[in-house]
Amino acid sequence: MNIEKTIQNHISAALKAEFDVEENNISLQPTRKDFEGSYTFVVFPYIKALRKSPVELGNAIGNYLVAHSGVVSGFNVVQGFLNLSIADAAWIDLFAGIFKDKNFGQLPDKQEVVMVEYSSPNTNKPLHLGHLRNNFLGFSVAQILAANGYKVIKTNLVNDRGIHICKSMLAYQKFGNGETPESAGLKGDHLVGKYYVEFDKHYKAEVKALEATGLSEEDAKKQAPLLIEAQEMLLKWENNDAETVALWKKMNEWVFAGFGQTYQKMGVSFDKMYRESETYLLGKKFVEEGLQSGVFFQKEDNSVWIDLTDEGLDQKLVLRKDGTSVYITQDIGTAELKYNDFKMSKSVYVVGNEQDYHFEVLFKIIKKLGRPYSEGNYHLSYGMVDLPSGKMKSREGTVVDADDLMQEMTDTARERTMELGKTEGFTETEANELYDTLAMGALKYFLLKVDPKKRMLFNPEESIDFQGHTGPFIQYTHARICSILRKAHEQGIIGKTTDYPILQESERDVIYLLSQYPQVLADAGKEFSPALISFYVYDLAKAYNRFYNEVNIFNEPDKNAQQFRVAFSGLVGETINKAMALLGIKVPSRM
RNA sequence: GGUUCCGUAGCUCAGUUGGAUAGAGCAACAGAUUUCUAAUCUGUGGGUCACAGGUUCGAAUCCUGUCGGGAUCACCA
Numbered sequence A: 001m002n003i004e005k006t007i008q009n010h011i012s013a014a015l016k017a018e019f020d021v022e023e024n025n026i027s028l029q030p031t032r033k034d035f036e037g038s039y040t041f042v043v044f045p046y047i048k049a050l051r052k053s054p055v056e057l058g059n060a061i062g063n064y065l066v067a068h069s070g071v072v073s074g075f076n077v078v079q080g081f082l083n084l085s086i087a088d089a090a091w092i093d094l095f096a097g098i099f100k101d102k103n104f105g106q107l108p109d110k111q112e113v114v115m116v117e118y119s120s121p122n123t124n125k126p127l128h129l130g131h132l133r134n135n136f137l138g139f140s141v142a143q144i145l146a147a148n149g150y151k152v153i154k155t156n157l158v159n160d161r162g163i164h165i166c167k168s169m170l171a172y173q174k175f176g177n178g179e180t181p182e183s184a185g186l187k188g189d190h191l192v193g194k195y196y197v198e199f200d201k202h203y204k205a206e207v208k209a210l211e212a213t214g215l216s217e218e219d220a221k222k223q224a225p226l227l228i229e230a231q232e233m234l235l236k237w238e239n240n241d242a243e244t245v246a247l248w249k250k251m252n253e254w255v256f257a258g259f260g261q262t263y264q265k266m267g268v269s270f271d272k273m274y275r276e277s278e279t280y281l282l283g284k285k286f287v288e289e290g291l292q293s294g295v296f297f298q299k300e301d302n303s304v305w306i307d308l309t310d311e312g313l314d315q316k317l318v319l320r321k322d323g324t325s326v327y328i329t330q331d332i333g334t335a336e337l338k339y340n341d342f343k344m345s346k347s348v349y350v351v352g353n354e355q356d357y358h359f360e361v362l363f364k365i366i367k368k369l370g371r372p373y374s375e376g377n378y379h380l381s382y383g384m385v386d387l388p389s390g391k392m393k394s395r396e397g398t399v400v401d402a403d404d405l406m407q408e409m410t411d412t413a414r415e416r417t418m419e420l421g422k423t424e425g426f427t428e429t430e431a432n433e434l435y436d437t438l439a440m441g442a443l444k445y446f447l448l449k450v451d452p453k454k455r456m457l458f459n460p461e462e463s464i465d466f467q468g469h470t471g472p473f474i475q476y477t478h479a480r481i482c483s484i485l486r487k488a489h490e491q492g493i494i495g496k497t498t499d500y501p502i503l504q505e506s507e508r509d510v511i512y513l514l515s516q517y518p519q520v521l522a523d524a525g526k527e528f529s530p531a532l533i534s535f536y537v538y539d540l541a542k543a544y545n546r547f548y549n550e551v552n553i554f555n556e557p558d559k560n561a562q563q564f565r566v567a568f569s570g571l572v573g574e575t576i577n578k579a580m581a582l583l584g585i586k587v588p589s590r591m
Numbered sequence B: 001g002g003u004u005c006c007g008u009a010g011c012u013c014a015g016u017u018g019g020a021u022a023g024a025g026c027a028a029c030a031g032a033u034u035u036c037u038a039a040u041c042u043g044u045g046g047g048u049c050a051c052a053g054g055u056u057c058g059a060a061u062c063c064u065g066u067c068g069g070g071a072u073c074a075c076c077a
Helices: A003-019 A044-050 A053-070 A088-100 A129-147 A163-175 A188-212 A217-223 A225-238 A242-266 A274-291 A327-342 A351-369 A402-419 A429-448 A471-490 A506-525 A530-550 A559-582
Strands: A026-028 A039-042 A072-078 A081-086 A113-117 A151-157 A272-275 A294-299 A306-307 A317-318 A346-350 A377-382
Touching: A003 A026, A003 A044, A003 A053, A003 A088, A039 A306, A044 A053, A044 A217, A053 A072, A053 A081, A081 A088, A088 A506, A088 A559, A113 A129, A113 A317, A113 A327, A129 A151, A129 A242, A129 A346, A129 A377, A129 A402, A129 A429, A129 A506, A129 A530, A129 A559, A151 A274, A151 A327, A163 A188, A163 A225, A163 A242, A163 A559, A188 A217, A188 A225, A188 A242, A217 A225, A225 A242, A242 A402, A272 A274, A272 A306, A272 A327, A274 A306, A274 A317, A306 A351, A317 A327, A327 A346, A327 A351, A346 A351, A351 A377, A351 A471, A402 A429, A429 A530, A506 A530, A506 A559, A530 A559
Parallel strands: A113 A151, A113 A346, A151 A272, A346 A377
Antiparallel strands: A026 A039, A039 A081, A072 A081, A294 A306, A306 A317
């Protein structure tokens, strides 16, 4: 039985019976802690039309609910707020209903395919902190949508071509001396990243030298020999030059091997990988067709553009004058390919908010081209991750490397666990698994608890915190519950949901939270917001911990109460497990 | 400069369509363990919700303006 629905229906009925008012959209809110009651109905909106005082109206509805609803046991009216107390029997009934429902937390099948594209790395440098937010978000959103009843396809569009790759390749060619990941003792992505930095160093030196000869900064940047070489290399690549392609393939393989390891540690996965090198030609084809049909136009230098001034935007380049494709060219091609593969009705792009403009343009172009996937495109635009020292800049070396960070977190988890002396009874493998679980739990929770749309600050000291509003706090609560269930099992206590005499305040709070789970899940799916789940599961863990401190299970003389509390703890543990899984976070049974 | 997002406690963040005395965590201070895991729990202090107007029974929330910050406006991806 859903208490909320029951009350809403009876308020509607009360308004109809007592005042002849049709109102089917009744909104309830949880009662503030300082007042008695569980649910509150605000009567203000109705007093004017009914010409009643708030107290009169509140009393009338309150009395009606006590008499008819079967769940409201009492009420009080403060100003315009009708606070309703719920009978224990109704809470227990609610709990029993959830306990029985094996599919609790899985919403009905929507018969709809949704694609979530995330990660989308460049193959010229290793992943960093910003990518962590992206990957955790993307994976979590995919889990949340699946729990909402969608068929979800996770994809990763790898930007494996373009001028940036050529920069790494060129620098490797010039300064690499045949180095390999094995010979350098580096992960492949880190090795390639090293040469990207190398390129930038030499390029800057060239620019400086040119400026010294009297060139303007702008001209110097365009005329630096290294950049020109890189541009030539891109042209050669697009013309399938054998040597260039061979080098490109070799370096890409290094990077993919490195990324694979990182993804595994992050605990993310994909159903399908797309490579920009496989989609840009299709994009070019659409540009040509669009040029014929007049969606695009060509300038004198042969570059191709779209005019979006009628939409309040600018003109945007879609093909360079040398015929090579740009970022958006391949995105047009990729969109087509993805749709052909999966015929999805919604497509979510998890990409940073610095690309808001890019996606606005992309979606408009798709519409102008009249593609069948013109609708349902959504840019999940998340804010940057800042450091206390300011913005991360890969070229200036102020990035936090993803691999390093995850390793540090694991080290910290190990230290912390040992300090607390909690490793007893663990094999070495189990212990290492635990450190990993805790480390990733802390990191993921830290990055996911903030509203995705907002930029956030990454404070290294706070992120490794294991107390308070953190992943490990929730994991700890789960481990505690498992401990109780183990003991109950040993003592042969079976959970049940009937014959429970009097509920504690903290038990009511927990049951209320449990009942909210489907709604929170639906909201999180609608908003694409793992943060909603994060806050929910934290609240649940906190409420359970309060119960844990106030109430004892195994010393409880009343066997009915004991059995109820075992069932109760089990359900909280399961719900924590489910909610954390939506965030991509594992929960240990001991810690 | 145009567009756009943001400004809530010392710090990091919540605050669902406008609802009561604006909430958590961290940090500070004071407590709780003969009993199921103290990575826990309880309590105290801490606020001009950037500022000024407006809308109304009622505004952190909606509207206008001002100030401050970010992103973007590339033949980079």
